[in-house]
Amino acid sequence: MATTTATITIASTDLLTDELSLASTATLTTAGTSTGLTGTSGLGRTNFTVGGSAPFASKIIYRANDATSNGANKIYLKNLSTTATQYFTVYIDQEQMGRLYAGDWALFPWSAVDGTEETFITTIANTWAAGDTWDFDGITTTAANSTVADIAAQIHAQNYPNWTTTISTAAVTFTARVAGAAGVVTGTTAITGDTVTTAGDGTAAITSGAAGTRSESDIIVVPSVATTMDLEHMLFRQ
């Protein structure tokens, strides 16, 4: 079992009459257990050179999809700026947590409650021919033969930028990689953006679908200036 610890020391000799020295070590474990956390994003560094004028463009540092909902996840952030007036404003979704000024760091638990991913099933049916195509998410699948199960397998074998797939015979289930109400799936039997080109009467009907909902706990950071600022960050997840 991995062991991850976080130690904090807060000290001051002149804030109070008596010296302040507060120290604590936490062993980061999964929710409600003594088992250590098993995942981390590793230490990362993100540059913010956003240009333009205030309010400056934000960046999503971690999406709720990146961790287990209501797990004992932890996030570490540090403002690497050395200019005292430069700060990052840290948000959880739309709620402003606070400002990380130059050199400041933060460590906090993260519920990572995500939304739901859009999903739909497309079923390859009727008469297809070799050379027929189905386009979706910028990917074109060209039928190698006329067998609908084979065409479905070809569609399933593609790597889509925004979707993952599973397959059952001639039915391919698409699930969005990220939770959100992207509007690609607009109802139980409709999506936008797919195109069938067939010499016969081949179809790729949407036989079921569900719209998604957006996540409400993404970690969003906004710089205070348009010029270069750097943020160091790390996610520990269960």
Add this chain to the structure above:
Amino acid sequence: MATTTAAVTLTSDLLSDNMSVSATTTCMKAGTTADGLDQMEYGYVEIASGTAYDIIGNTPTASKASKLYVKNHSEDETYYISVVLDAQAVGRLYGGPNDTGDWMFIPADFHDANADVEITATGGTNKICYALFHEGTVLVAS
């Protein structure tokens, strides 16, 4: 000027190589390098399961460089507090044996009257220590 430092060390054997990340900051007033945060609140509370509680009773000045430390001293790892900012879930601080429970250290903006830091206890009576470092509060007339 008061000088208060906050240091963190993160160590882990999660990766192929051992990881050790350290950072230290001197808690300054917003946008300065010459004037440290000079006011603080420090407390210890026991919160019964199911009870929601605003851990900060007054309102520090908004949009400053306030820092908030919260530690769960509960010895049972199934006990936790849920931390909420203005109805937005932040996360859970779990307890742990031998005082290894979770802690957090965050910049706390208190950007409006609703931006309270609320905690709710689960599992049993949670023992919570907290400290707020700030540069002034909105005083309420008696």
